Amino acid sequence: MSRPEHTAPPEIFYNETEASKYTNNSRIVSIQNEMSYRALELLALPEGEPAFVLDIGCGSGLSGEVLDEEGHFWVGLDISDSMLEVAKEREVDGDLFLQDIGQGLGYRPGTFDGAISISVLQWLCNADKTVNNPRARLKRFFSTLYSALARGARAIFQFYPENPDQIEMIISSAMRAGFTGGLVVDFPNSAKAKKYYLCLFAGFKDNAGSSPALPKALGEGDETPGHITYGSNRIRERRKGKEQRKPVKDKNWVLRKKELNRTRGKEVPADSKYTARKRKIKF
Amino acid sequence: MRLITHNMLQCHAKGCDPSQSYPLELKEVQLESLDAEYSEDFIRRLIPKLDWNVLVHTAFALGVAELPKELPDVQDEAFLRKVHQVALETRVKEAQMVCNGCGHVYPIKDGVPNMLLQDNEV
Numbered sequence: 273m274s275r276p277e278h279t280a281p282p283e284i285f286y287n288e289t290e291a292s293k294y295t296n297n298s299r300i301v302s303i304q305n306e307m308s309y310r311a312l313e314l315l316a317l318p319e320g321e322p323a324f325v326l327d328i329g330c331g332s333g334l335s336g337e338v339l340d341e342e343g344h345f346w347v348g349l350d351i352s353d354s355m356l357e358v359a360k361e362r363e364v365d366g367d368l369f370l371q372d373i374g375q376g377l378g379y380r381p382g383t384f385d386g387a388i389s390i391s392v393l394q395w396l397c398n399a400d401k402t403v404n405n406p407r408a409r410l411k412r413f414f415s416t417l418y419s420a421l422a423r424g425a426r427a428i429f430q431f432y433p434e435n436p437d438q439i440e441m442i443i444s445s446a447m448r449a450g451f452t453g454g455l456v457v458d459f460p461n462s463a464k465a466k467k468y469y470l471c472l473f474a475g476f477k478d479n480a481g482s483s484p485a486l487p488k489a490l491g492e493g494d495e496t497p498g499h500i501t502y503g504s505n506r507i508r509e510r511r512k513g514k515e516q517r518k519p520v521k522d523k524n525w526v527l528r529k530k531e532l533n534r535t536r537g538k539e540v541p542a543d544s545k546y547t548a549r550k551r552k553i554k555f
Numbered sequence: 556m557r558l559i560t561h562n563m564l565q566c567h568a569k570g571c572d573p574s575q576s577y578p579l580e581l582k583e584v585q586l587e588s589l590d591a592e593y594s595e596d597f598i599r600r601l602i603p604k605l606d607w608n609v610l611v612h613t614a615f616a617l618g619v620a621e622l623p624k625e626l627p628d629v630q631d632e633a634f635l636r637k638v639h640q641v642a643l644e645t646r647v648k649e650a651q652m653v654c655n656g657c658g659h660v661y662p663i664k665d666g667v668p669n670m671l672l673q674d675n676e677v
């Protein structure tokens with residue numbers, strides 16, 4: 273199958289049809305959900321505290337919904353109008369921006385406690401327009417991201433590298449921007465489950481020696497994903513053990529929000545027994 | 556875009572004068588309020604990260620709230636909830652967001668700012 277990045281620029285590829293196909297496909301939804309939880313786990317935010325998080329290439333909000341469920345406040349950037357339109361319909365809580373990350377970000381130093389990006393970075397490596405030079409765009413992106421992150425914050429990118437050269441180009445660009453860290457490859461021996469997570473640490477530019485160790489990959493032995501507890505379950509189990517944190521958005525809160533939207537004349541799905549239920553993740 | 560994010564946002568056009576690229580000025584504004592879960596923890600950690608003067612000015616100019624010009628020494632719950640309401644429960648639905656450094660206008664439509672730059676601005 274050809275890679276979508278080769279067919280058209282992202283703002284063209286993710287048109288209305290693709291955006292709704294993407295978000296209505298339950299297989300895609302559960303994979304994006306899964307990877308978002310894994311990214312959140314690698315992000316290692318302080319437990320039980322809401323954080324201010326950036327979702328880079330937020331699309332229709334599948335990754336952002338995981339941030340919502342975990343009680344974080346977030347800002348999502350995406351170049352596709354149609355994907356953002358779907359995110360709005362889904363009433364995600366994050367602030368959405370129409371933005372090309374290759375043009376750089378404009379946030380005051382230290383704004384975000386962390387950043388995640390799910391299935392996006394490979395798009396930046398494409399020279400889809402003559403004015404788009406991937407190296408220059410990566411450089412601009414990573415250097416402005418570095419400054420937008422709080423010292424000690426992490427940025428986790430799940431992505432689909434096309435080849436080793438692309439990985440090398442991305443990592444060297446990130447390191448030159450001041451990041452430390454590297455690549456974590458989950459299930460490296462499983463063609464299907466293998467996933468790449470670029471884990472970047474901000475704040476160790478001048479003392480790389482004290483940068484945190486790279487998190488451990490999942491399934492490095494012969495295990496198949498079926499035998500491994502994924503991030504989402506692990507996060508939930510940990511939470512359960514500790515101080516029984518009440519769900520950040522309980523059913524009443526969701527009902528209140530829907531009521532509010534109704535009074536504002538917005539169209540809101542009818543309440544059902546599924547309202548505000550945690551979505552189950554299928555493997 | 557909520558006001559917390561406006562407080563953090565600056566112009567990212569290349570060559571824009573860094574001393575003028577923040578804050579972005581909001582014009583022809585239409586606001587919307589929303590419900591956000593209150594977390595005292597989050598607000599306490601947020602306050603030192605905010606540009607307080609900009610928040611006070613923005614909240615006043617948009618008619619959202621009159622916040623104290625100086626950050627109070629004792630920050631009681633009423634105060635924290637006020638900050639919560641201004642920063643997290645106030646959303647700019649429509650506006651023209653103008654950079655006083657380079658003049659770029661970032662339009663906000665249906666809550667979403669368009670941050671795309673022209674080729675000659677990157």
Ligand SMILES: C[S@@+](CC[C@H](N)C(=O)[O-])C[C@H]1O[C@@H](n2cnc3c(N)ncnc32)[C@H](O)[C@@H]1O
Binds near residue numbers: 328374395
């Ligand atoms: C596979 S989707 C993933 C969306 C979302 N993160 C998720 O997990 O569902 C990839 C997204 O990256 C966005 N994207 C690609 N290139 C981009 C760029 N240069 N700037 C911003 N977003 C971009 C696309 O518009 C698309 O929404």
Ligand SMILES: [Zn+2]
Binds near residue numbers: 572654657658
């Ligand atoms: Zn400017």
